[in-house]
Amino acid sequence: MxxxxxxxxxxxxxxxxxxxxxxxSDENVARDVQIILDDVRNRGDAAVAELTQKFDGHTLAADGSDWRLPAELCREAFDALQPELRAALELAAQRIRTYHEGQKPADRDSTDAEGVRLGAVWRAVDAAGLYVPGGRAAYPSSLLMNAIPAKVAGVERLVVVTPTPKGQVNPLVLAAAHLAGVDEVWRIGGAQAIGALAFGTERIQPVDVITGPGNAWVAEAKRQLFGVVGIDMVAGxxxxxxxxxxxxxxxxxxxxxxxxxxxxxxxxxxxxxxxxxxxxxxxxxxxxxxxxxxxxxxxxxxxxxxxxxxxxxxxxxxxxxxxxxxxxxxxxxxxxxxxxxxxxxxxxxxxxxxxxxxxxxxxxxGPNHVLPTGRRARFASGLSVLDFMKRTSFIQLDAAAMRAIGPAAIALAEAEGLPAHARSVELRLGI
Amino acid sequence: MxxxxxxxxxxxxxxxxxxxxxxxSDENVARDVQIILDDVRNRGDAAVAELTQKFDGHTLAADGSDWRLPAELCREAFDALQPELRAALELAAQRIRTYHEGQKPADRDSTDAEGVRLGAVWRAVDAAGLYVPGGRAAYPSSLLMNAIPAKVAGVERLVVVTPTPKGQVNPLVLAAAHLAGVDEVWRIGGAQAIGALAFGTERIQPVDVITGPGNAWVAEAKRQLFGVVGIDMVAGxxxxxxxxxxxxxxxxxxxxxxxxxxxxxxxxxxxxxxxxxxxxxxxxxxxxxxxxxxxxxxxxxxxxxxxxxxxxxxxxxxxxxxxxxxxxxxxxxxxxxxxxxxxxxxxxxxxxxxxxxxxxxxxxxGPNHVLPTGRRARFASGLSVLDFMKRTSFIQLDAAAMRAIGPAAIALAEAEGLPAHARSVELRLGI
Known part of the structure; x- marks a missing residue:
């Protein structure tokens, strides 16, 4: 100290x-991770199965029958919880849900004095993936904190990937997955699971956003796939x-x-x-x-x-x-x-x-416990409903609005040397 | 076609x-960029000067006297604009500002039935860096679209970096920088400029967020520094x-x-x-x-x-x-x-x-023209005021609120095997 x-x-x-x-950690895993990601992109499930055998010591069935943990199993794990713990998880889920409901952004739609209609609509991503570590760091609270904002956002397909080293599953995590309304649970982990979520494989449909904590391989895989999918902030x-x-x-x-x-x-x-x-x-x-x-x-x-x-x-x-x-x-x-x-x-x-x-x-x-670490609070925020949504802006002009602001657009397009830009406006102005 | x-x-x-x-582009510039970034981190301005000489063919003064373009020069460039173009830029700036003002998020602060006070406050980052390409892609409209949201967010220090190949500056970009209220303009570019903004050098103070378009080196530098600073979405x-x-x-x-x-x-x-x-x-x-x-x-x-x-x-x-x-x-x-x-x-x-x-x-x-490309609209949004702000959540309990929800926290902490977590709650409950 x-x-x-x-x-x-x-x-x-x-x-x-x-x-x-x-x-x-300055552990340099970039090269290893790149090899794993390329392998998963090229060979899909075959690569995932081999890497799971290698890193998790777990053999996935060749026919794919045991890759997913059935929803049934999650419900059973939830029903089997001690009543006090079950009530605590339910209280946590309800309070987290209520707080995150308050984060849902409002759409905008208005028309200004020039007759230009402007606005934006927020929509959930179609599918989100959530990494849940195996072993010591597999916390049901972490599952709730990642899954509930996605569901509040309106994500229709929420996929958990979690390694089951030597086949062991964590019943607390399964119970939390049931409570949070997770749609799929796959027993895969590491960079290979992140690759499978981002690229998709024969069995696993790709997702649009990946969040959740993981080891150095998982974090590096997310970093390398930033832009292929959306990811949450790097966590230390x-x-x-x-x-x-x-x-x-x-x-x-x-x-x-x-x-x-x-x-x-x-x-x-x-x-x-x-x-x-x-x-x-x-x-x-x-x-x-x-x-x-x-x-x-x-x-x-x-x-x-x-x-x-x-x-x-x-x-x-x-x-x-x-x-x-x-x-x-x-x-x-x-x-x-x-x-x-x-x-x-x-x-x-x-x-x-x-x-x-x-x-x-x-x-x-109620607020999210996934928060920026390592001085990243200077520029980053905790996980929120916004991480699972995106905004589409929109613009609508009529002929009068175009007369009001079109000439300025032409001047700017010409100054920037983009004549087809200018032309698309001139034609609407009858020039 | x-x-x-x-x-x-x-x-x-x-x-x-x-x-x-x-x-x-699949141009693999990762290794080159890593070398440049390490060099800028280790040797600061000396590395920046050498790389500017090498890539931009521009010699920066050894005493640093000409690294920054004076605010005066930007004002002069603005004053020298043709009246029609100046009016067009002003109209653009005003409309962009008005639209982005509407993006400013509201803080939250409320107390629930259990007496738990919860909320969140949004604050601007202290400093933002904006990359402006040299040559063909140096658009004043792009400068406005990046700079105005930062200023609307409340960023106090907004820094532009822009290469001046063979010493040439772009007067339109300088005029737009004046209009948008940019605080510093440095005549450096490429991955070295991104490194200087992220790490800081003897002359250049570091920033918290870096946005703006650039070539493959600039994009890769931003990607590698994601997490050291905040960046906008990868653009194709x-x-x-x-x-x-x-x-x-x-x-x-x-x-x-x-x-x-x-x-x-x-x-x-x-x-x-x-x-x-x-x-x-x-x-x-x-x-x-x-x-x-x-x-x-x-x-x-x-x-x-x-x-x-x-x-x-x-x-x-x-x-x-x-x-x-x-x-x-x-x-x-x-x-x-x-x-x-x-x-x-x-x-x-x-x-x-x-x-x-x-x-x-x-x-x-009015809406931002920096938008997700290459199918990233599935998960990403256009640039906005939010890219220059971050949210701090807050929680306040009194003794009664702790009695209401503390026991559930103890149950969860124990289930997760985190006894000091449980203890910090128990002590407040007099357990």
Missing amino acids: LRLNSRDPGFAQAFRRLVRDRRE PSEILVIADGYNDPEWIAADLLSQAEHDPSAQSILITDDPLFADTVADQVGIELALLPTARTAAESWNSYGVIIEVASLDEAPALANALAAEHVELAVDDPEPLFRAIRHAGSVFLGRHTPEAIGDYLA | LRLNSRDPGFAQAFRRLVRDRRE PSEILVIADGYNDPEWIAADLLSQAEHDPSAQSILITDDPLFADTVADQVGIELALLPTARTAAESWNSYGVIIEVASLDEAPALANALAAEHVELAVDDPEPLFRAIRHAGSVFLGRHTPEAIGDYLA
Whole structure:
């Protein structure tokens, strides 16, 4: 854990280093991924089957009969959930759905003083693919957070791909797929699954947008296919910035820092506080809670390698630091968070006040938990209904409207050396 | 030019080929671009200067004094415009601004029955970079279409990079930069300019989003830097689909097809009509107009290589074909375009009725002319104010709200094996 103090002479430099510090894997998988994608494009299902055997140790039936997990199986997994967990998943789905319904964009259609009708209509993409990792990172909450916005957008065909290493399926993920209304679940993963979704194969129809988290191969495959399909933002390790005064319960704040750290050894938890004593107590408390935590191995690795506590003279310094960090999650653990919140320009999601731990946003507050990481909140937003929709603009002129604005178009077309552009307008003006 | 008839037995197959036909360059510049980007990242301005010398044949002053074009020069270029052209540019800027003002998203802030406050705020990115090609493709209209949405979004620092081959600047582009309120103009281009914008150099501060058209190197540089900065959609050659009945003036429709063809030898113009005689007349008319067209060389190459006329038995067949083509521009040249428009799901922009040539949208109708090409309208939208903004969601609970939804979060955290997540909620519930 790194301890900084904004009053120290070396602070500016140390903080700049912290901002620049990249925790993302530089693993160069571009070439491997390109080979896999070319193979899937050229050989379709045969390539997918071979690569699944190779990477997942799972043999897909030659007749294709077990490539898809039947909807029945997902329903059964859902019905088999413990009642408390089922109710929790249902509450999460309902709250996520309600929040995302509010994101649906409005169409526009109006006619201006010159008689030019202008507008735009939003429509869902026809089909979306959702990657769900196998193993440790297979979270039902992640499935809900990706699938529900697609369904709210109106996507008619929502396809999940998920590896089943050695044939093992994750019943929680299947249950969430049922609840979210997923239309197809294919037991394939890795770059080959992304290729199958983008290009289509004999068995798998292509999709238009691919979202969802994955390992370095999956992320690189999405990056290479950007433009062939739509994709969500590149995602790196998760991070939290907690801005807290000395009036918080140090136990609460320590738990919040650890809730981020337990995700991934590369996750980062940062505390900014104006109270040196509080900083010490939180640091101690992290140690105490780590001793009891079943996920201590991951959490300790993250906290020891990337954890940071920054003492500032006043919390007024915090927004500038927060904007430079542009963190995925920002907690404002103070009585009145509004002034700080107004000053923070760059953040994925902000958690206001002492009673809003980040974990509540991971599961069921409502807003999406797929958020920009690694300073991408400077330019990117969390996943939303808009990622599964697209806008078509439209224009309608009549003869009078053309008389009003056509001559200017002719002048511009001529200046740009595009005479056929000018001609198409002149003809309508009887020139 | 390819002639198809939907009644022919081979039509389905021929149309499928047309849909799959890629007109995009497969030029493999990835490796070259990677080397350039690494060089700019490592050596900054020194690399930029050397690469500008090498690719643009232009020597940038060692003291940096002539790297930026002064704002003064842009104002002078604007003042020197012929009055008619200046008025046309001003009308275009005003109409584009008005339309894009209507795209500004609303913030959300509400508290639900459980006492959970949820919302989202939209903010502009701090800085945006806009690539403006040198030479033939340097269009002032393109500068307005990229710069105005950024300024409407509220971007405080808008930076243009544009190569000045052998030192030549384009006064029309400078005039448009003045009109659009561009803050900085740097005379650099190619992948090196994209690298300088993304990483920053000693002289050039980095930006958060990069948009604007460019050659294969520029497009690949943007693709490689996706995630380091935000970028607009990959753009390929332009295309138009005209759906027209037999009651149009064939001269008008021929001019519309050629207005697309004159952009680029790889551009594509497609006509769908239910009137075989009209189809013949338009084909003849294209030949007649080509003979008179100053841009005939480009337009003829495009029309001969990629032009298509499709005869259908009824225009009712057209929307299904249009949806498969998902064209950048779609003209509906019929008396009542509404039924066709409602049936078209995938298109960049639609031009309604006989008096709306595509060229009017290129210059000053108002909607953006930066539109998805190459079937990307299936999942992508035209450039908009949203490309220069990002959304921060927020969540606020009090103790009562936490009592209402906290227990479900604990159940989900435990099911996902994330005990510190559960703990951060339990502590707030006094568990």
